[in-house]
Amino acid sequence: MKVSYDELKDLFRTILEKKGFSSSDAETAAEIFAENSLAGVISHGLNRFPRVLKYIDSGDIAIGAKEKVLLSLPFFERWDCANGLGPLFARKAMQKAILMAKENGIGAVALCNNNHWMRGGYYAKMASDEKMIGLCWSNTTANMPPWGGEDARIGNNPLCIAIPVSDGPDFLLDMAISQYSYGKLETLRLKGEKLPYPGGFDKDGNLTDDPGLIEESRRMLPIGYWKGSGLSIALDLIAALLSNGNGVREISAFENEVALSQVMIVFDPVKLGIEEPEKRAREILEYTKTSPVASGFRRVTYPGESMQRTREANEKEGIEVVDDIYLGLKALI
Amino acid sequence: MKVSYDELKDLFRTILEKKGFSSSDAETAAEIFAENSLAGVISHGLNRFPRVLKYIDSGDIAIGAKEKVLLSLPFFERWDCANGLGPLFARKAMQKAILMAKENGIGAVALCNNNHWMRGGYYAKMASDEKMIGLCWSNTTANMPPWGGEDARIGNNPLCIAIPVSDGPDFLLDMAISQYSYGKLETLRLKGEKLPYPGGFDKDGNLTDDPGLIEESRRMLPIGYWKGSGLSIALDLIAALLSNGNGVREISAFENEVALSQVMIVFDPVKLGIEEPEKRAREILEYTKTSPVASGFRRVTYPGESMQRTREANEKEGIEVVDDIYLGLKALI
Numbered sequence: 229m230k231v232s233y234d235e236l237k238d239l240f241r242t243i244l245e246k247k248g249f250s251s252s253d254a255e256t257a258a259e260i261f262a263e264n265s266l267a268g269v270i271s272h273g274l275n276r277f278p279r280v281l282k283y284i285d286s287g288d289i290a291i292g293a294k295e296k297v298l299l300s301l302p303f304f305e306r307w308d309c310a311n312g313l314g315p316l317f318a319r320k321a322m323q324k325a326i327l328m329a330k331e332n333g334i335g336a337v338a339l340c341n342n343n344h345w346m347r348g349g350y351y352a353k354m355a356s357d358e359k360m361i362g363l364c365w366s367n368t369t370a371n372m373p374p375w376g377g378e379d380a381r382i383g384n385n386p387l388c389i390a391i392p393v394s395d396g397p398d399f400l401l402d403m404a405i406s407q408y409s410y411g412k413l414e415t416l417r418l419k420g421e422k423l424p425y426p427g428g429f430d431k432d433g434n435l436t437d438d439p440g441l442i443e444e445s446r447r448m449l450p451i452g453y454w455k456g457s458g459l460s461i462a463l464d465l466i467a468a469l470l471s472n473g474n475g476v477r478e479i480s481a482f483e484n485e486v487a488l489s490q491v492m493i494v495f496d497p498v499k500l501g502i503e504e505p506e507k508r509a510r511e512i513l514e515y516t517k518t519s520p521v522a523s524g525f526r527r528v529t530y531p532g533e534s535m536q537r538t539r540e541a542n543e544k545e546g547i548e549v550v551d552d553i554y555l556g557l558k559a560l561i
Numbered sequence: 562m563k564v565s566y567d568e569l570k571d572l573f574r575t576i577l578e579k580k581g582f583s584s585s586d587a588e589t590a591a592e593i594f595a596e597n598s599l600a601g602v603i604s605h606g607l608n609r610f611p612r613v614l615k616y617i618d619s620g621d622i623a624i625g626a627k628e629k630v631l632l633s634l635p636f637f638e639r640w641d642c643a644n645g646l647g648p649l650f651a652r653k654a655m656q657k658a659i660l661m662a663k664e665n666g667i668g669a670v671a672l673c674n675n676n677h678w679m680r681g682g683y684y685a686k687m688a689s690d691e692k693m694i695g696l697c698w699s700n701t702t703a704n705m706p707p708w709g710g711e712d713a714r715i716g717n718n719p720l721c722i723a724i725p726v727s728d729g730p731d732f733l734l735d736m737a738i739s740q741y742s743y744g745k746l747e748t749l750r751l752k753g754e755k756l757p758y759p760g761g762f763d764k765d766g767n768l769t770d771d772p773g774l775i776e777e778s779r780r781m782l783p784i785g786y787w788k789g790s791g792l793s794i795a796l797d798l799i800a801a802l803l804s805n806g807n808g809v810r811e812i813s814a815f816e817n818e819v820a821l822s823q824v825m826i827v828f829d830p831v832k833l834g835i836e837e838p839e840k841r842a843r844e845i846l847e848y849t850k851t852s853p854v855a856s857g858f859r860r861v862t863y864p865g866e867s868m869q870r871t872r873e874a875n876e877k878e879g880i881e882v883v884d885d886i887y888l889g890l891k892a893l894i
Contacts, residue, residue: 299833303665303666303667304833306833361798361799373852376858377853377858378852381849387792389799391802399798401794403785403788403791403792425786451785451789452785452789453758455784456784458864459720459736461863462722462732464845465694466722469828472835475845495799495802500632505802512798512808515808515813516714516794517714519709519710519712521709522710522766523765525709527709528707530707531791
């Protein structure tokens with residue numbers, strides 16, 4: 229079934245209002261969930277919404293939470309998000325970082341006790357929409373072994389970087405540090421397909437492209453093997469230290485994946501004296517894209533381009549949804 | 562042959578002085594080259610020194626260059642390094658970023674027209690030595706295809722992150738965005754060995770662990786396939802935009818790998834209100850390290866630990882050098 233952005237957004241807003249969120253919070257969160265679906269990341273839009281409702285019902289996500297500003301400097305703030313609904317605080321923090329960068333060239337906000345922000349690229353792109361460079365990342369519960377280890381002790385800690393680009397979509401990298409997600413493994417296993425490249429070890433320690441064997445061993449690969457393992461740890465350490473919040477260590481001890489630490493960093497190139505950064509970015513990307521297309525590939529793109537194509541198609545033709553999930557939510561209102 | 566740190570350092574200093582560097586510049590650069598060798602990264606210590614001399618002789622590295630401060634804010638500076646000897650300016654820039662962070666909590670310096678900094682981890686570690694978080698990266702000449710492309714259009718843009726840790730070596734991630742280096746491929750090919758994991762495509766587009774086939778195709782893999790490709794581009798864009806300097810695009814048009822762009826970012830957790838960040842980091846790392854060791858591995862370590870072991874062994878037993886290179890340099894003085 230296909231539905232429009234507006235239908236989705238209205239659905240999310242209505243449900244959140246019924247749950248007790250203020251109309252302004254419900255509107256903002258609904259916009260983010262609907263935008264994530266529109267951008268094609270339905271796993272962190274519609275498909276994740278039922279779990280968010282479960283966490284609201286269980287009290288893991290606090291309705292009407294307000295952030296407590298623990299430290300406020302001209303270019304850095306630290307907030308305690310009081311276990312509120314993740315996207316609300318991630319968006320507000322990025323807005324603040326953008327404001328600080330507009331004033332000072334650099335702005336950063338570190339969040340503790342925020343819940344899952346859904347799609348981090350949403351927040352990074354807020355900065356590039358303002359012709360700024362946005363970086364943000366979140367830690368997660370442990371879902372991968374560290375390099376050399378057997379059980380999950382590091383997070384896939386998504387890292388997002390957005391950079392303004394003239395004459396085309398902004399550069400938008402939104403990557404978990406795991407090579408694949410468990411959602412992707414499940415999807416491919418159900419279709420009887422292999423992963424395009426090895427994504428983990430089987431329980432005997434052999435690299436494998438069989439999604440079922442990785443689901444069984446829980447030995448997902450970080451990107452670049454030992455390198456991604458190190459990067460994941462670095463992102464967790466920085467998030468926990470700057471926010472004074474939970475690391476993967478503490479989050480993994482909770483029953484649910486709650487009370488995460490997140491970091492937003494914004495640079496305003498214009499305030500830092502760079503004229504038309506978006507034109508310079510376009511030049512560099514054009515150079516990258518002129519590499520001849522390798523056999524087996526259709527085109528050379530930069531991160532953000534294919535999402536833009538998906539978004540435009542979804543705007544025109546509607547967003548393909550999983551009927552059961554959509555109708556299940558419709559039944560709630 | 563084994564030589565001591567002091568012997569190496571004296572050798573480097575004497576040669577640089579003979580080339581016309583001031584005794585202070587020669588001393589500083591010699592210390593960095595010798596420290597890189599001591600830390601076991603001989604590829605960016607002794608083994609790279611002959612190429613540095615070649616660049617000095619060709620004028621690609623300017624003797625006595627002084628940085629021009631293009632922008633100076635309380636927490637951000639931009640320098641033009643006038644094609645000087647890379648390590649001198651990278652070190653000075655990190656010192657400045659540390660000073661700014663000590664004052665303000667955050668400090669960043671962006672460099673244009675600096676030459677190869679050798680081992681980026683040296684500079685990141687300067688921050689963790691001061692109980693601060695240090696991040697730095699450099700762009701490079703194009704040495705990998707972007708994802709889906711056939712010829713080199715992205716750099717391996719090393720990214721370094723250092724974090725202070727109590728009771729043990731600091732966390733120190735120093736990673737190129739390529740899965741392996743061309744130096745590693747050559748070493749293994751000469752030994753007749755395979756790579757531990759696939760490191761690139763052969764010329765027919767098949768993933769391979771044969772180093773010779775990757776040297777032939779020049780289709781090195783970025784870490785995490787499409788993910789590292791995106792990360793490499795992001796690092797290049799940010800470095801070029803913040804420094805107003807060359808991107809991989811411009812650097813690749815030069816005959817030699819010169820006039821790079823680099824970024825140093827430092828956070829001072831203590832100034833930002835975090836008490837004893839190094840103890841917190843230790844707690845998180847201990848959790849990571851308690852993952853049971855997987856079969857085929859000897860231990861679970863965090864980045865920085867094995868380098869510390871190498872460094873201690875080299876301090877005690879001397880640094881193993883390639884005789885030809887060492888004696889060739891000795892003959893210069």
